[in-house]
Amino acid sequence: MDFHLAALKAFVTAAREASFSRAADCLHLTQPGLSKRIRSLEDGLRVELFDRIGRRTVLTEAGRAFLPHALRILAEAEQASQLLRSLQPAQVGKLHLATTQHIGLYYLKPVLADFVRQYPGIDLTVDFKTSAETHKLLCQGELELGFMSEPPLHEQALDYVAVLEERLCFAVAGQHPLALLKALTLQDLARYPALLPGSNTRCRRLIENLFQQQATPLDVREPSNYLEALRMLVEAGLGWTALPEVMISSTLCRLPLAEYEPSRTIMLAYHRKISLSGPARLFLEWVKTHPLGVHSAA
Structure with a gap:
């Protein structure tokens, strides 16, 4: 059995509209183009899916039996597509992170400047906090990412990426x-x-x-x-x-x-049980591949 999602979509649309011409309009195809897709599906399945009665298009017994399967395949394909899209970090949205004053003033400027140039669609907010304050906000889920000077003793809630000694x-x-x-x-x-x-x-x-x-x-x-x-x-x-x-x-x-x-060790921390947003995942990967550099705070 060999058929494509485009042919399935053509079949489902034609079944819904009961007309090849209306289905072609819905899919922004020519009627011959739609007919070709459905014919390729019928050839793959080795059955006739439609009876053509004048201008009307009626599902055959095989077509009626196949329709719920086609709908389910298309639905599952869309769910899979959405899942894969969700795995790609979003290049738009909000990102809120915290850092200590000295990390921000002496190490972060080049990294932040390059990141916002690369991803202008991300609205980045940076708060200056002590490491203890950042740790508390991360544990409470009120912050996605935070820079700190090593984790507190007996840390359980957060994961860390070492970024600088x-x-x-x-x-x-x-x-x-x-x-x-x-x-x-x-x-x-x-x-x-x-x-x-x-x-x-x-x-x-x-x-x-x-x-x-x-x-x-x-x-x-x-x-x-x-x-x-x-x-x-x-x-x-x-x-x-x-x-x-x-x-x-x-x-x-x-x-x-x-x-x-x-x-x-300077660390970038995040909660291990909270899913990071697309912008947060982008920034995490950015820091892993763009080491923090020393610069003047002036």
Whole structure:
């Protein structure tokens, strides 16, 4: 048995209209073109599907028996087509993602700029959140995608794509006493206030673990979870901090403690049980093939 969907559609339309001419009009075909499709179907099935009585077209017994099967085949073909279309990421629609300030300011600009140029039909909204805020919104299903500095401990709800490794560096203001020392230990840092984000952050855990391994207590101040705010306070001489290497500007002194500098992974996260929209899937694939790059936040 050999027939095409176009021939099935011609048969079903002719059966519905009871007229080859009206069926041809419905399908935007010539009447000979419609007749050819139906004849090819009859040849494939080796039966006559219609009796032609003057200008009327009447289904034969075989035609009446075949009609429900033809309708079902066309319906299933349309469902399959819709399924395949749904698997292709949409190039129009809305996309809402979140990022921390420092990821957005120092890494995301080129990626976002190229993405919106490539897909102008996608309405992209970016919110600046802490990693903890982004994690909460993703878990609640209020956000499709979010950049963060590694997942919280014992994460179960989200999936992650690693997009960047960054090194954390110890830094002080140029006139801070630590900046005047050529050789340093962690014990030297412990003599001065540490300006660090909250204890629920990956940055804080990395630094605390480092000092615990050295059995060295820390004098921690928690003025903000935003690294830009911490940098401003360090520039004012209020203490030392640990910042991503990309944030060490000319107003800061990077301390010679390279052997102690920890690293962390920047992740793009999404809920593992929530189907991503077409624009979100497009962006996820875009980030996988367009690595985040370092750029000036100015």
